[in-house]
Structure formats: structure tokens, C-alpha cells
Amino acid sequence: MKATGIVVEYNPFHNGHLHHAEKARELSGADTVIAVMSGQFLQRGEPAFVDKWTRTRMALASGVDLVIELPYGYATAQAAEFAKGAITLLDALNCSSFCFGSEQGEIVPFLNTLDLLTDQRELYEQEIRRFVQSGISYPKALNEAYRSLLPSQTAFADLTQPNNILGFHYIEAARILGSAIQPLTISRLGAGYHDPIVSGVPIASATGIRQAISEGSAISEMVDFLPAASVEEMHHFLSEHHTFGSWDLFYPLLRAAILRDRPSRLSAYAEVTEGIENLLYEAAKNAAGFSDFMQHAKSKRYTWTRIQRMLTHIYTGFTWEQLKAFDRPEYIRILGMTHTGRQYLNSQKKEAKLPLISRAADLPGEMGAFDLHASYMYLLGLGASDVRKEFIVPPIYAG
Amino acid sequence: MKATGIVVEYNPFHNGHLHHAEKARELSGADTVIAVMSGQFLQRGEPAFVDKWTRTRMALASGVDLVIELPYGYATAQAAEFAKGAITLLDALNCSSFCFGSEQGEIVPFLNTLDLLTDQRELYEQEIRRFVQSGISYPKALNEAYRSLLPSQTAFADLTQPNNILGFHYIEAARILGSAIQPLTISRLGAGYHDPIVSGVPIASATGIRQAISEGSAISEMVDFLPAASVEEMHHFLSEHHTFGSWDLFYPLLRAAILRDRPSRLSAYAEVTEGIENLLYEAAKNAAGFSDFMQHAKSKRYTWTRIQRMLTHIYTGFTWEQLKAFDRPEYIRILGMTHTGRQYLNSQKKEAKLPLISRAADLPGEMGAFDLHASYMYLLGLGASDVRKEFIVPPIYAG
Structure with missing residues (x-):
């Protein structure tokens, strides 16, 4: 079997995510799409709008075969660590490729950028320090430093764009890891990262969807932007918790x-x-x-x-x-799978480079304990009377 | 001027407390009654039912001339440390006596008990350890150890009674401190420590009053048990916070x-x-x-x-x-005073053995910082939108 990996948050899973999963399968020629997904807290430093089990069910209903959890320390980290965690897990599951959405939409500029920054690492880091010391934020300094190095050619990635930045870090992480995993990219469709929803336009940003709901829109008004399964899962979550995470x-x-x-x-x-x-x-x-x-x-x-x-x-x-103390992911936490996902997992029982963990009780070490802990703290924030849901929800099987 | 001290919580201030303050003045022949009062958290390990400012106003309206705050680390400590903190402060204000309510009602048995336990300290502590190791709680072990030492005479304090225990520790603290402060005691009136309220009986326990209100009784139903000023202060507190501390x-x-x-x-x-x-x-x-x-x-x-x-x-x-790190109280925090209390304070400007602190901003060291912090945490628990009330409330003057 052949797998491709995607790195996701699904907060919540919308039509843009559906497009990404479908294109990843198509472009890679893989039979299995594996999503490394953040757990209860996300990369922008927020509690998830709906919990990881709900987001897993959304994904399995809409083109993803296997969902694994990015441990807390990586899911909530700056881009480079986030990417390192995600790519390490996809490599550990022997994905032959990974596919990310980007503003750039082509892979060659990313590879050129990586070569440039690798060759000129020292100068690049000097420039970053210089810009940080001048008082601007770290992301801005990265970009300014990069621009100061850029030859006057067009085939470099535009690192002012948020998804290009993440994509660059995935590719860099794969190279640092010495992995044979192949990078692929597709153009992001439609909405920008934080754009509000526009009625009749099928692609909206997750931020726009959350905001519309937080401001009083009914979930049912989101049918233009969400697969039917996502709408249904949002209803389930709301009827259980009477609120969304924020x-x-x-x-x-x-x-x-x-x-x-x-x-x-x-x-x-x-x-x-x-x-x-x-x-x-x-x-x-x-x-x-x-x-x-x-x-x-x-x-x-x-x-x-x-x-x-x-x-x-x-x-x-x-x-x-x-x-x-967290060096790199220490286990592959399985949140859910389709029939195909299960077959792929079976093929990996001896091949996977990290232990496959299905049950909360088997989460190893402090990294595992902290994933459990983060889930308790998330459920507490939602107002749950019992926070031990981690022990009740088995890996989700969407046959 | 001549002052007597009392050690109080006033949670809330009721008729039994009024009796105590009046008797203390009478028995001591003092013109000034000084109360050392717990702050926002109490000796039984609870947030106060109403805040320290409200309890100060209750006290000043009903027979107390000066209210000073027992720092957090002492107010929430076991009996011996609680007593050490309180007696240190009363001694620092040069009280000539202190007066506590007890089941015993006479001072001589306490003095006999202190002599007995001082003479036989080593044996006493051995016995305590032996009883603790047998698996009973520390307070029970204290009592069992004491009983095992007791000669067959009647003039010893009965240390199974909660107020006798506290009283014993006050006297012991004064002796350890080498203070000339004289111990006095009065019989507690009526209700036991946790007794429910009984309509028409003017003395109820603070626990009984809190419980009745928590179970839905109106404050106005407490008029039998509380001075009018306490009833009014309870109304004020409730209209500000819409709830009581618990x-x-x-x-x-x-x-x-x-x-x-x-x-x-x-x-x-x-x-x-x-x-x-x-x-x-x-x-x-x-x-x-x-x-x-x-x-x-x-x-x-x-x-x-x-x-x-x-x-x-x-x-x-x-x-x-x-x-x-907390060895003994480091300052005298003034919560409020009557005209008499102010006169006494003026007489102590040079005489007091610890600095007199009126403003939150002047609270010294980590002990002072923690009193401020505990007050923030109390107001947060009450649901306050701004927790910095400590800086807004000046010492209360009830002229």
C-alpha cells in the first residue's frame, strides 16, 4: 500500500479541507491519506472549536483514511517545531509523500528556497537576529532576513504567505530528518486565512466559520461551506457541550x-x-x-x-x-481510521518507526501523560463534569 | 490607654461575638478592644463568607475598637501557628491582656495544663507520635497524648473542646513569646461550634447562620442572631457580589x-x-x-x-x-478603627513592636505580597471583574 500525509487542524473540517484531501490522494497516487492532526489545542495557541474526536469523525467521513494526533508540544509550537513533529510522524508511518496547501501552488520554488537558506544559513540567522533586535516580531524578522538574501529571480517561495511558511518548514523538517518522503503542494482554494464567510461561495476559512457561529449564526447556515458530515458532527458536539471551545x-x-x-x-x-x-x-x-x-x-x-x-x-x-525535554514525537497516537486506514495500519505493525498507540492508558512517558493532561484541561474548559473522556473514546472506526 | 485583645474570624459577626467583645472589655478593664481578625481565608481552610472589609465594619459597629488582619500564613494555619501569629500581633500592640471564649470558662485549668505539658514536653511529644503512628488524626492524637499524661485531678483544661484547644495555644504562644500579656477567658454562650440556628434563641453559631443562608434563608430571617449592623452589612455585600464566599x-x-x-x-x-x-x-x-x-x-x-x-x-x-519562610508576623495591618481605636493607635506610633501598615501599597516583603495576593484570589472566586479592591478600600473609620 502507498500512503500520502497531510498536516491538519480541521477547526472545523470544511470544503477547502475536502478539496485538499482529494487532491493529495490524486497528486500522490496513494491509496491511503493520513492526516496528522492537532489535538485539543492548536497552533495559533487556542483551544479547538470542537474536540479532536469530533474533528476525527469529520475527517474520516470526507476523504481521510487515518487520523493521528500531533502531540501537544508540537501542535502548539512555532512553525519549525510544529513541522518537525508532523513530518516525523508521517515519516514514521512510511508515507511516500506529503502534500500541503500553499499560496505558491508549486513545489520547485520551495526547494530553491530551502537550498538558498541552507547554503546561506549563517548569514540568514545573522540577519534574523539583526531584524529581531531592531524590534520587529520574529515572523516578520524571518521574512525580512529572507528577502535580504533573495537573488533577483522569481523561482523562490513567497515567505510572506502563511501557508507558504508552513510548507517551507515541512520541507525543511523532512530534509533535516533525512527522510525520503516527497513533498507535494497544491494551490489553496478561495478564502484567505482569516476571511469572513461569503454566502454562496463554497470555500470559507475555518476562522470565518467559527466567527460566524460565535456571533450567532446557526450551524445549519454553514451548509454552503461544510460537508454534510461536518454539519452533523457540529450539531452532536453542541448538543453534548452546549458551547464551542474558545x-x-x-x-x-x-x-x-x-x-x-x-x-x-x-x-x-x-x-x-x-x-x-x-x-x-x-x-x-x-x-x-x-x-x-x-x-x-x-x-x-x-x-x-x-x-x-x-x-x-x-x-x-x-x-x-x-x-x-521534548526532542521529537515518541509514539503514533491513532485517533481514527476508515477500512483503508485500518489496512494500512496493519501493513505498518512491524514497519512503523514509532510505537502505534490506540488506548489512552498506553500513552508512554511524560509526552503521553501531557497529551492526556491537555485533553483533561480542554474538557474542563468546556465545562465537562468528568474530564476522563480520553479513556472512554476508543479509536474511531468509520468502516 | 489600656487595651485588651481578642482573636476572631467574624464569619459573620453575630450576637455571641458581641457578648465576647463586651465581656472582654469588662473583664480586662481596658478602654480599647483590639480584634486580630483573619483576612479573606479562614482557619478552617475556607474562603470567608463575606470579605474582610465587611467583617471589619460589622465589628466596629458592635463593640470592637480596632481591627487588624492576621496574615494569610497564620490565619490558615493549624492552631499553634494561628495562635502564635495572633498573640504576636496583640503583644506587638502592647495589649495588657487577651480574652478568649472557651468551654472551660476559667483560666486556672489552662495554666495548670500548660505547666503540665511544659514539664513533660518530651513525654508528651513521644505520646503524640505514638498515637499518630497508630493511624488517628493529629488533633485526636494530641488529645489522647494529653489524656495519657493527665493526673487524676480536675483542674486541667478539657482539650477535647475546640475553643479550649485554641485558648490553650494562645496561652502557650504568649509564654513562648515571653510576653507579659495576661490571659483571660469567658464561657462561650449557647450554641456549639457547628450547631444549626434555633429561632428565638439569640445566640447561634456562625456555621449555623451561613448554612441557613446558603440553604435559602433570607438575611432578614437572621435578625434574632445578628446585631442590626451585621444584617445591614450582609445586605450590602450581597448587593455588590450577588453571592457569598464558599x-x-x-x-x-x-x-x-x-x-x-x-x-x-x-x-x-x-x-x-x-x-x-x-x-x-x-x-x-x-x-x-x-x-x-x-x-x-x-x-x-x-x-x-x-x-x-x-x-x-x-x-x-x-x-x-x-x-x-514565614517566621512570625512582620507588620500590623490596620483594617479599621473607631475613634477610641484611633486614639490607641496614636499612642502606639512609637510603642508598637512592628510597623503599622494602613495602605496595601505599603505591605512589606513576601508576607505582605501574599496577603495582597490572597485577597485577589478571594475576589476572583467571588467573580469580581476587578480584583484590586485592596487598593481602593482605605482603613475603615467608624467614628
Whole structure:
């Protein structure tokens, strides 16, 4: 059997994701599409809108054969670590390729970019430091440094675009890993990353969909943008939890965590650096809601996403020490599979480069314990009376 | 001027407290009654029913001239440390006496008991260890050890009674301190520590009053048991916060703190010992309310109060390390005064053995910072949108 991998969040799974899964299968010629998916917390530093089991069912209903979980420490990391975690898992499952959506839409510019930055690594890193020291945010510094190196040719990736950046890091991660996995890319369809929904246009951003629902739109109004299975799963989730995951919802517990730990302890959490703990602490004292909090906590030095990532780590209690102890993914956590996915897994029982884990009780080490913990903290934020759902939900089988 | 001290919680201030303040003045012949009062968290390991400012106003309206705050680390400690904190403060304010309510009602038996236990300290402590090792709780072990030493005479204090125990520790604390402060005691009137209210009987326990209100009684139904000023203050508090302080109310934030820290970090908090962190953690996973939680968390090894004290420290984030760094009170925090109280304070400007602190901003050191912090955490639990009330409320003057 032949598998291709995709790296996803599905927050929630929409028509753009359906297109991506179909194109990945087509372009790769694979019989199995494997999605590495973030768990309960996402790369932009947010709790997921719907839980990972719901998102797994959405995916299996719409073109994905196997869903595996990207461990917490990678799912909530900056692009390079996120990519390293995801590509390590796809490589461990012996995918022959991976396929990402990009603004670029062609693979050659990415390969040229990687060669350029590899050859000129030292100069590149000098330039990044120089731009960071000039006071701009890290992502902006990356881009400025890159532009300063760029020869006057067109066949390089445009690293101002969010999906190009991620794609670049996937390819780089595969090269660092020394993996034979082949990169593929497709053009992203339609909506930009944060665009609002437009009625009648079948592709909307996940952000736009979440925002419309948060502002009062009914799930049923999303039928233009979501596969039918996604609509149904959203209804199920809502009837169970009576709400969707968001910082607005989780804020009272986040606020208590910030106030309880005081600045002296806040600086122990991953990504919390350079005195921002004082800003977060002061903001928590009198901000009763999340948007009010962010108004107080925002800083020229950090992007919104970076601050949210700090907040995620504060909320879950994930420290620098834990972050540093995580070298690379230590297991393949199976969230769900179709019949084809199961066949592929059977073919990997001896071939997979990391242990295949189906049950929460088998999650190994501190990395496994933390995935379990992050899931507890997510369910707590949703208001669950029992947070141990991880032990109740077996891998989902969508025969 | 001549002052007598009393050690109080006033949760809330009721007719029994009024009697105590009046009798203390009478028995001591003092012109000033000084109350050392717990702040936002109490000795039984609970958030206060109403905040410290409200309780200060109640006291000043009903026979107390000066209210000072017992710092968090003492207010939430076991009897010996609680007593040490309180007596140190009364001594620092040069009270000539202190007066406590007891079941015993006479001072001589307490003095005999102290002499007996001082003379036989080593044997006493051996006996305590022996009883603790036999598996009974610490308070029970204290009592059993004491009984095993007791000569067959009647003039010793009965240390099975809660107020006698506290009284004994006050006297012991004064002796250890080498203070000239004189102990006085009065008989407690009427209701036992946890007795429910009885209509028409003017003395009810604070527990009984809180319970009746929590179960739906109107504040106005408490007029038999509370001075009019207390009734009015309860109304004010309720109109501001729409609720009263309790573990039931604070539980969602406590639960999040327990789950977030996992057993590995829980054991850092004061009073958390010998594996109980695992019991607390497991209980938090599926207990949606506080009474359900305590059903799961209770243990033969620990009293309910001891467990609540652990929970208070977990909730506020108060560690063993902080506890050990607190040697004795470092300042006299003034919460409020009458005209007489102000005159007494003026007489103490040069005489007081510790700095007199009126403003939150002047609270010194980590002990002062933690009193401020505990107040934030209390207001957060009440649902306050701004927790910085400490900076808004000046010392209360009830001229």
C-alpha cells in the first residue's frame, strides 16, 4: 500500500479541507491519506472549536483514511517545531509523500528556497537576529532576513504567505530528518486565512466559520461551506457541550491561573519571556473577558499568535522544562481510521518507526501523560463534569 | 490607654461575638478592644463568607475598637501557628491582656495544663507520635497524648473542646513569646461550634447562620442572631457580589488548579503530604461540585479541616517553601478603627513592636505580597471583574 500525509487542524473540517484531501490522494497516487492532526489545542495557541474526536469523525467521513494526533508540544509550537513533529510522524508511518496547501501552488520554488537558506544559513540567522533586535516580531524578522538574501529571480517561495511558511518548514523538517518522503503542494482554494464567510461561495476559512457561529449564526447556515458530515458532527458536539471551545469560554480559568501563579511563577511556562509575565498579570487583574484581556496584554514585541501560545501553555501548565525535554514525537497516537486506514495500519505493525498507540492508558512517558493532561484541561474548559473522556473514546472506526 | 485583645474570624459577626467583645472589655478593664481578625481565608481552610472589609465594619459597629488582619500564613494555619501569629500581633500592640471564649470558662485549668505539658514536653511529644503512628488524626492524637499524661485531678483544661484547644495555644504562644500579656477567658454562650440556628434563641453559631443562608434563608430571617449592623452589612455585600464566599462557589477554580498542577506539582503546596495529592487529583477529574469532591477526597488520615486547609493553599498557590519562610508576623495591618481605636493607635506610633501598615501599597516583603495576593484570589472566586479592591478600600473609620 502507498500512503500520502497531510498536516491538519480541521477547526472545523470544511470544503477547502475536502478539496485538499482529494487532491493529495490524486497528486500522490496513494491509496491511503493520513492526516496528522492537532489535538485539543492548536497552533495559533487556542483551544479547538470542537474536540479532536469530533474533528476525527469529520475527517474520516470526507476523504481521510487515518487520523493521528500531533502531540501537544508540537501542535502548539512555532512553525519549525510544529513541522518537525508532523513530518516525523508521517515519516514514521512510511508515507511516500506529503502534500500541503500553499499560496505558491508549486513545489520547485520551495526547494530553491530551502537550498538558498541552507547554503546561506549563517548569514540568514545573522540577519534574523539583526531584524529581531531592531524590534520587529520574529515572523516578520524571518521574512525580512529572507528577502535580504533573495537573488533577483522569481523561482523562490513567497515567505510572506502563511501557508507558504508552513510548507517551507515541512520541507525543511523532512530534509533535516533525512527522510525520503516527497513533498507535494497544491494551490489553496478561495478564502484567505482569516476571511469572513461569503454566502454562496463554497470555500470559507475555518476562522470565518467559527466567527460566524460565535456571533450567532446557526450551524445549519454553514451548509454552503461544510460537508454534510461536518454539519452533523457540529450539531452532536453542541448538543453534548452546549458551547464551542474558545478563549472567551476558557478565560475565567486562564485568568485564575495567571493570577494564582503571579509573575514569579508565570515565567516558568513555555514561550513566556522577557518580562511579558508582568503584562499578563496586570491585565488579568481587571480584565473580566478575553478580548478585554488581550487589549491590555498585546505588545509590539509579540504577535497575537505568540501571546496566545503563551496563554495556552499557562492554561495547561506546560513549562520551558517540559518543552526542552521534548526532542521529537515518541509514539503514533491513532485517533481514527476508515477500512483503508485500518489496512494500512496493519501493513505498518512491524514497519512503523514509532510505537502505534490506540488506548489512552498506553500513552508512554511524560509526552503521553501531557497529551492526556491537555485533553483533561480542554474538557474542563468546556465545562465537562468528568474530564476522563480520553479513556472512554476508543479509536474511531468509520468502516 | 489600656487595651485588651481578642482573636476572631467574624464569619459573620453575630450576637455571641458581641457578648465576647463586651465581656472582654469588662473583664480586662481596658478602654480599647483590639480584634486580630483573619483576612479573606479562614482557619478552617475556607474562603470567608463575606470579605474582610465587611467583617471589619460589622465589628466596629458592635463593640470592637480596632481591627487588624492576621496574615494569610497564620490565619490558615493549624492552631499553634494561628495562635502564635495572633498573640504576636496583640503583644506587638502592647495589649495588657487577651480574652478568649472557651468551654472551660476559667483560666486556672489552662495554666495548670500548660505547666503540665511544659514539664513533660518530651513525654508528651513521644505520646503524640505514638498515637499518630497508630493511624488517628493529629488533633485526636494530641488529645489522647494529653489524656495519657493527665493526673487524676480536675483542674486541667478539657482539650477535647475546640475553643479550649485554641485558648490553650494562645496561652502557650504568649509564654513562648515571653510576653507579659495576661490571659483571660469567658464561657462561650449557647450554641456549639457547628450547631444549626434555633429561632428565638439569640445566640447561634456562625456555621449555623451561613448554612441557613446558603440553604435559602433570607438575611432578614437572621435578625434574632445578628446585631442590626451585621444584617445591614450582609445586605450590602450581597448587593455588590450577588453571592457569598464558599467552597461551593470557588470550586470550579479550585478544580482547575488541581487538574492543571497534576500530583507532581500539588505536593509543593503547604500542608499537602504523603500522597494525598493523588487522591485530590483523582477526585477533581470527575467531581463537578465541591461536596462531591470532598466525598471522594476525604481520608481517614486527615480531618475535613486539614483537607480544606490544603485546598486553600492549593487555591491560592501557597507553598511549603513560603510557609517555612514565614517566621512570625512582620507588620500590623490596620483594617479599621473607631475613634477610641484611633486614639490607641496614636499612642502606639512609637510603642508598637512592628510597623503599622494602613495602605496595601505599603505591605512589606513576601508576607505582605501574599496577603495582597490572597485577597485577589478571594475576589476572583467571588467573580469580581476587578480584583484590586485592596487598593481602593482605605482603613475603615467608624467614628
